[in-house]
Amino acid sequence: MQVKKEEIRQTIIDVATNEFMRMGYENVSMRVIAYKANTTIGNIYHYFKNKEVLLQTILIPVFDNIENLMKQHFENEIKCPLTQKEALYYAEHLEEFFDKSELRGFLDKRIVIILKLESSSLLERKEKFIEELQEHLQQHIRMKDDAHYSKIVIDVLADCLKHVLIEHDNINDAKAEFIKLFRLFCTGFIGQMK
Amino acid sequence: MQVKKEEIRQTIIDVATNEFMRMGYENVSMRVIAYKANTTIGNIYHYFKNKEVLLQTILIPVFDNIENLMKQHFENEIKCPLTQKEALYYAEHLEEFFDKSELRGFLDKRIVIILKLESSSLLERKEKFIEELQEHLQQHIRMKDDAHYSKIVIDVLADCLKHVLIEHDNINDAKAEFIKLFRLFCTGFIGQMK
Amino acid sequence: MQVKKEEIRQTIIDVATNEFMRMGYENVSMRVIAYKANTTIGNIYHYFKNKEVLLQTILIPVFDNIENLMKQHFENEIKCPLTQKEALYYAEHLEEFFDKSELRGFLDKRIVIILKLESSSLLERKEKFIEELQEHLQQHIRMKDDAHYSKIVIDVLADCLKHVLIEHDNINDAKAEFIKLFRLFCTGFIGQMK
Amino acid sequence: MQVKKEEIRQTIIDVATNEFMRMGYENVSMRVIAYKANTTIGNIYHYFKNKEVLLQTILIPVFDNIENLMKQHFENEIKCPLTQKEALYYAEHLEEFFDKSELRGFLDKRIVIILKLESSSLLERKEKFIEELQEHLQQHIRMKDDAHYSKIVIDVLADCLKHVLIEHDNINDAKAEFIKLFRLFCTGFIGQMK
DNA sequence: AATGAATGAGCGTTCATTCAT
DNA sequence: GATGAATGAACGCTCATTCAT
Numbered sequence: 001m002q003v004k005k006e007e008i009r010q011t012i013i014d015v016a017t018n019e020f021m022r023m024g025y026e027n028v029s030m031r032v033i034a035y036k037a038n039t040t041i042g043n044i045y046h047y048f049k050n051k052e053v054l055l056q057t058i059l060i061p062v063f064d065n066i067e068n069l070m071k072q073h074f075e076n077e078i079k080c081p082l083t084q085k086e087a088l089y090y091a092e093h094l095e096e097f098f099d100k101s102e103l104r105g106f107l108d109k110r111i112v113i114i115l116k117l118e119s120s121s122l123l124e125r126k127e128k129f130i131e132e133l134q135e136h137l138q139q140h141i142r143m144k145d146d147a148h149y150s151k152i153v154i155d156v157l158a159d160c161l162k163h164v165l166i167e168h169d170n171i172n173d174a175k176a177e178f179i180k181l182f183r184l185f186c187t188g189f190i191g192q193m194k
Numbered sequence: 195m196q197v198k199k200e201e202i203r204q205t206i207i208d209v210a211t212n213e214f215m216r217m218g219y220e221n222v223s224m225r226v227i228a229y230k231a232n233t234t235i236g237n238i239y240h241y242f243k244n245k246e247v248l249l250q251t252i253l254i255p256v257f258d259n260i261e262n263l264m265k266q267h268f269e270n271e272i273k274c275p276l277t278q279k280e281a282l283y284y285a286e287h288l289e290e291f292f293d294k295s296e297l298r299g300f301l302d303k304r305i306v307i308i309l310k311l312e313s314s315s316l317l318e319r320k321e322k323f324i325e326e327l328q329e330h331l332q333q334h335i336r337m338k339d340d341a342h343y344s345k346i347v348i349d350v351l352a353d354c355l356k357h358v359l360i361e362h363d364n365i366n367d368a369k370a371e372f373i374k375l376f377r378l379f380c381t382g383f384i385g386q387m388k
Numbered sequence: 389m390q391v392k393k394e395e396i397r398q399t400i401i402d403v404a405t406n407e408f409m410r411m412g413y414e415n416v417s418m419r420v421i422a423y424k425a426n427t428t429i430g431n432i433y434h435y436f437k438n439k440e441v442l443l444q445t446i447l448i449p450v451f452d453n454i455e456n457l458m459k460q461h462f463e464n465e466i467k468c469p470l471t472q473k474e475a476l477y478y479a480e481h482l483e484e485f486f487d488k489s490e491l492r493g494f495l496d497k498r499i500v501i502i503l504k505l506e507s508s509s510l511l512e513r514k515e516k517f518i519e520e521l522q523e524h525l526q527q528h529i530r531m532k533d534d535a536h537y538s539k540i541v542i543d544v545l546a547d548c549l550k551h552v553l554i555e556h557d558n559i560n561d562a563k564a565e566f567i568k569l570f571r572l573f574c575t576g577f578i579g580q581m582k
Numbered sequence: 583m584q585v586k587k588e589e590i591r592q593t594i595i596d597v598a599t600n601e602f603m604r605m606g607y608e609n610v611s612m613r614v615i616a617y618k619a620n621t622t623i624g625n626i627y628h629y630f631k632n633k634e635v636l637l638q639t640i641l642i643p644v645f646d647n648i649e650n651l652m653k654q655h656f657e658n659e660i661k662c663p664l665t666q667k668e669a670l671y672y673a674e675h676l677e678e679f680f681d682k683s684e685l686r687g688f689l690d691k692r693i694v695i696i697l698k699l700e701s702s703s704l705l706e707r708k709e710k711f712i713e714e715l716q717e718h719l720q721q722h723i724r725m726k727d728d729a730h731y732s733k734i735v736i737d738v739l740a741d742c743l744k745h746v747l748i749e750h751d752n753i754n755d756a757k758a759e760f761i762k763l764f765r766l767f768c769t770g771f772i773g774q775m776k
Numbered sequence: 777a778a779t780g781a782a783t784g785a786g787c788g789t790t791c792a793t794t795c796a797t
Numbered sequence: 798g799a800t801g802a803a804t805g806a807a808c809g810c811t812c813a814t815t816c817a818t
Contacts (some may be wrong), residue, residue, distance in 0.1 A: 084387040155353035189383030190281045472775040543741035576770030581666040
């Protein structure tokens with residue numbers, strides 16, 4: 001019943017990623033991961049020192065990627081800051097720009113895991129990431145953020161991502177719906193009213 | 195070491211309310227509640243038959259209240275539905291109307307607990323409440339809700355409430371910030387840009 | 389709500405006696421006794437130092453009584469030992485002799501409690517009582533009891549008593565059925581066959 | 583400290599069987615079983631999903647067996663019903679027939695557990711089994727069972743089994759004593775008198 | 777590489793009991 | 798005399814984790 005090493009390792013990661021996204025890291029037991037990955041708890045520990053390391057294996061690449069994307073995005077912003085008018089334009093035509101924009105990096109189950117993470121050693125890195133995100137958003141919104149809008153906006157982002165990723169297995173459907181939602185928050189609920 | 199009944203009972207409720215709001219009902223242990231309320235597990239069970247009943251004691255009054263408020267709100271809506279223009283006006287001057295509006299009932303830690311609730315017998319009541327909320331929102335936004343905007347909007351509401359209630363002990367500060375956030379979502383992020 | 393002292397004390401004893409008989413001493417909680425006696429746990433402890441003492445209060449009088457009866461019975465036996473023929477006669481006409489015989493002392497809920505008792509400090513006294521009963525029975529059966537018949541017979545007695553006392557609230561009905569059962573065991577199952 | 587799987591599993595079953603028989607299923611704690619089986623609570627749950635399943639593992643085979651035996655017995659009975667004379671003969675010479683008779687299936691610790699069982703999902707199956715036993719007995723005794731003799735007889739059977747199985751580790755000794763007791767109840771106590 | 781036996785801490789809960797009021 | 802607040806040990810059970818095989 002021996003399977004190629006990488007295969008089962010990847011299955012464990014895939015199963016854990018899905019479960020962590022849906023249920024939250026804290027609420028997923030090694031038992032169910034083992035069961036859904038058709039292996040045993042002991043074998044998961046063969047590949048990953050502990051639950052924490054399994055989480056890190058899943059999240060660290062996406063941390064690296066997203067931090068990179070944000071750095072690029074930040075640099076572009078400084079060169080040519082968006083005006084409100086431009087922002088509106090982008091929001092309206094997001095379909096065209098999505099894949100080229102740094103937003104593409106967010107449409108990822110693992111981002112949901114990060115944004116909902118409540119314990120683990122990665123919390124620190126999460127906080128740093130959230131802070132950077134907040135700063136970016138403040139750049140965009142360009143205002144004193146005394147109401148901590150940006151913090152909320154990030155939670156909202158997490159909810160939207162979780163929602164579209166759970167509802168739509170097909171990545172294109174997910175993208176389409178995410179874009180709709182993103183636009184909704186850009187222009188506001190009242191903008192939707194007739 | 196005996197304390198007046200209502201005192202410790204209220205302490206338990208207060209501690210539980212805070213912990214449930216911050217960590218979620220499922221992630222709070224009776225031991226932690228006992229410890230933070232300066233009592234013992236056994237004594238909590240003296241006041242509340244089980245964890246579930248403790249939760250119900252906390253949530254049922256707010257369920258009753260909020261369902262009432264929503265009914266009123268719904269009836270008012272039907273008599274004179276909001277136009278986009280009026281909505282904008284209300285959003286701009288929310289400070290003046292907040293205490294009279296049905297929104298006031300939402301500024302409550304216990305609403306956060308409800309919105310984040312994942313297990314317990316109250317789930318059914320929660321779902322009914324969420325459904326009604328969704329219907330209301332679809333009335334307001336007056337659109338086909340094919341992207342399930344309303345579901346997301348509710349999650350967003352939960353995040354906002356959680357945020358402002360955790361950050362601000364003072365109810366007025368919490369209110370002020372909630373109003374800001376509410377307005378933000380009404381008019382959109384881009385509207386905030388200069 | 390103050391009731392005459394003896395009244396509530398007796399109620400507690402009555403409730404406890406019934407519960408102990410039906411469920412066994414070990415399986416009855418102070419909670420249910422308090423509830424069924426319309427009082428509080430604390431108040432039971434006001435009357436009885438602990439569960440053990442409550443049990444003793446119930447059982448000690450019956451211990452005293454039954455030990456007495458057995459002594460009398462033993463003395464009578466020695467004066468004029470039963471022959472098999474006489475025994476058969478008594479078994480056949482038990483209705484007439486029951487109230488005068490020492491058997492009458494056994495038709496008591498508290499005997500059931502004793503015979504089913506598994507823990508408590510009274511176990512020692514129970515064992516002594518059982519031993520005496522055994523000796524009596526060996527007198528009656530007049531045989532080497534290498535198969536410990538008598539021990540079994542006592543368990544059988546307990547079962548019969550429990551059965552008739554639970555099934556029949558009316559003491560006369562209980563007596564009638566107990567006599568039938570007693571006769572059955574005296575003459576054997578095969579004796580019942582046509 | 584790892585032991586061969588079946589060894590510890592069987593030890594747990596053996597310990598549990600003994601404890602359940604002696605104390606009754608409800609009065610045995612998993613901690614005690616773990617301690618007497620030289621293992622830990624957690625490890626018992628490694629082998630058995632819960633206490634209920636441990637009980638089922640012990641009892642279901644004996645349920646299957648005994649139900650089968652009773653079916654056979656019932657069929658034989660119908661073909662050639664016992665007369666009183668034959669019954670007496672069998673009772674007298676039970677040693678010779680025991681191993682061939684359906685009675686052999688009853689000389690089992692697990693039968694005692696069943697007969698004393700008060701809770702658990704197996705109760706239903708127990709009740710069905712008891713009912714069948716009662717019907718059989720009424721067949722044998724061939725009488726109106728208005729005093730519920732059969733119910734009592736079954737309790738008596740449980741007591742006898744418990745007694746001989748606890749007193750005699752050696753199965754042959756147990757059998758011998760069980761036969762003596764069985765005969766006693768067939769012919770009655772008075773029959774034993776000189 | 778893989779299994780699953782084993783551990784111990786912690787969970788929600790019940791219980792007998794104590795004691796201030 | 799009566800209440801009920803308070804305690805701590807024990808219950809059945811789950812979990813992350815370790816380790817021999």
